[in-house]
Amino acid sequence: xxxxxxxxxxxxxxxxxxxxxxxxxxxxxxxxxxxxxxxxxxxxxxxxxxxxxxxxxxxxxxxxxxxxxxxxxxxxxxxxxxxxxxxxxxxxxxx
Numbered sequence: 001x002x003x004x005x006x007x008x009x010x011x012x013x014x015x016x017x018x019x020x021x022x023x024x025x026x027x028x029x030x031x032x033x034x035x036x037x038x039x040x041x042x043x044x045x046x047x048x049x050x051x052x053x054x055x056x057x058x059x060x061x062x063x064x065x066x067x068x069x070x071x072x073x074x075x076x077x078x079x080x081x082x083x084x085x086x087x088x089x090x091x092x093x094x095x
Contacts, residue, residue: 003082008048010060013078014041017069039067 022031030045
């Protein structure tokens, strides 16, 4: 079965990257914040099984890259596959 990105899986990615879930905003959005960088997002808390809005994906993709949490190629891979790409260790690259 093909991977289908949801707000829940996107929240899981943010958690994996060290962002912490915070307060509810306007009763239906969860604040996600990285404690060190201050990088912050709002994701729907009441529509966890729905696909993220395109505007949310664009903003999250850009900010994760700009803040140094995840480059855009790795984010795109996650959106398509539901997992982060495996990066070989330096000694596995034939260096």
